[in-house]
Amino acid sequence: ETGVTQSPTHLIKTRGQQVTLRCSSQSGHNTVSWYQQALGQGPQFIFQYYREEENGRGNFPPRFSGLQFPNYSSELNVNALELDDSALYLCASSDASGPNYGYTFGSGTRLTVV
């Protein structure tokens, strides 16, 4: 069984640019969540996708958007990058069909905005 794969692992962007991060969910998982982890902080929930629909959103502006594809992989898009967007972005997949679901996290994408 494959785990969660994120790409790229590291990325440097300039303020004002746009970025797309990608996530392949674990086999059999139908739900993908994205988290932002700033340096020295715990991960913060950005949003979740279930069966290609956004299914909950944290306190992030609309310039953070996402997609989920039929194979349950996902993208996180951030427009008009700001310096404070520099963080580790984590993708987590889960199977929300039962009471004992768990979350599997990828290794993350380290985004640096300069």
Added chain:
Amino acid sequence: AQSVTQLGSHVSVSEGALVLLRCNYSSSVPPYLFWYVQYPNQGLQLLLKYTSAATLVKGINGFEAEFKKSETSFHLTKPSAHMSDAAEYFCAVSGGVYGGATNKLIFGTGTLLAVQP
């Protein structure tokens, strides 16, 4: 609303000593509780989870945690620390709704565990 408080941003123990990392939660619904470990420049690895079954939960690498509803706590313990346990540990809570409804994880701010030789 749900929240998690981790007491102690840094904990240092000697190799072979007891590890105790504290987590208190707040939740208006029966919580699901998790402990994750993060090694430098890596993602999160699940150590253990409480999903309303046994209150004493055993995880990987010799860690365990006990759910205490009366104390709203879910502290993580390990009887004997190993050098390889040095990492950051995060406690998280979820509402655990089924069927695809939002079940986001709310994380604490983390505890950095140092293990001294």
